[in-house]
Amino acid sequence: MATQKEVLIGVLEAISNKLIQAEKMLTELDSQVGDADCGIGVKRGFSAVLEELPRTNSMELGDILKKVGFTLAYTIGGTSGAMLGTGFLEAGKSFEQKTEINSDDIAQALNRANTVIKRRGGNTQVGDKTLVDALEPAVESVKKSASQSQDLAGLLTNAYQAAKKGSDNTIEITAKKGRASYMGERSKGHRDPGSVVIYLMFEAALEYLKSGGHICDEKDNK
Template sequence: MGGWTVTGGRDAIDAAAVRAFIQRYAALIEARREELTALDAAIGDADHGTNMDRGLKKALERLPEGEALPANVLKSTAMALLSHVGGAAGPLYGTAFLRAARAVEGLPALSPEDVLRAFQAALAGIEERGKAAPGDKTMVDAFRPAVEALETALRSDRSLEEALQAAHRAALAGSEATIPLVAKKGRASYLGERARGHRDPGSLSAALLFQAAAGEVPKKPGEDGGQIGGAAGR
């Protein structure tokens, strides 16, 4: 999947690259659908994997061909998730993609700083919509450390590739850290101590989002084009 553009000697992501990111996320969710559903069966409604898979398949159907603006690809994805993902995940992920779209509206290509701003806006939307904080055993436990790691890496002059890989590692660690927690939000909160020992399914789908983001990043000027397999794992 190509579509990278480099403007002004800096890395930049165009609409085709954002489209490829959505395609990778959909593929990862499909591959882990049963695992996500099994996790949700332990502490929720047993539908997180199937819901996310259905919603992202609808998003793929709606992805605009030849779209020039990354924000419009993100907005199209948001609308599909809001319409076709049930439970809490639809509003949360739909809001995340919609806020990200608004953060980069009108830009023909995204710099690393734009990517950070989009993820920061997505996180703010999730936290506002879900009224969740770190430690509540929700997707925030993966999403917030990922965004913080992304910001830290970029502020330390790391490449976007390295920063996204760091974000994915932080998201995975945050997801794993939900296992011993007692849930404070959502259906799992009704289980009390019985929720301990189970990973939050939303935290894993959030980690997969950052895995998709880390899977392909712009090449530096003068390097060979093509896809970069994210070292953060496939």
């Protein structure tokens, strides 16, 4: 059976690959509401993460996430780099000193990430048309799943669906934060690219798990 560290690194690889592949879609979405640099920035950031991950083998769980956070903030730039970087960094802090994590720890880490992103983004709320519109419902869903002792697959399925729904909701609202807020009413009718990044992360983690991930992968025992 794979160690939690191997799973974490596997999930982070899956997320990175998914977001790198999403470059074109993110760029198209961002050209409708922003400055069309979201896709290229996210690709740059997660390509750097892919390069960094093999070097994180000797690190603790929390430090791996922190390293991802700093790498994203370094390479993406702009407010999106700061917010995504903050998310991973804070999740990493939440795992500090932990060698084994459970569903409650995941819920706590995501909750901390969401809380600090909201504060750092300027008291961002659901409805402002940012990544928080997808992240917060996902966090709430994970908290609920954890309290009901659901398995990881169920937890991730619910989280992905909540994030996707939250992202769908951004289509019909007017941006109040971030670059799209410069467009005011004209931002209506377009999906927020940051919210897409969030649901794609949960989707990637779920797919990784469903594909056998490395959670109970016999290949690892060879």
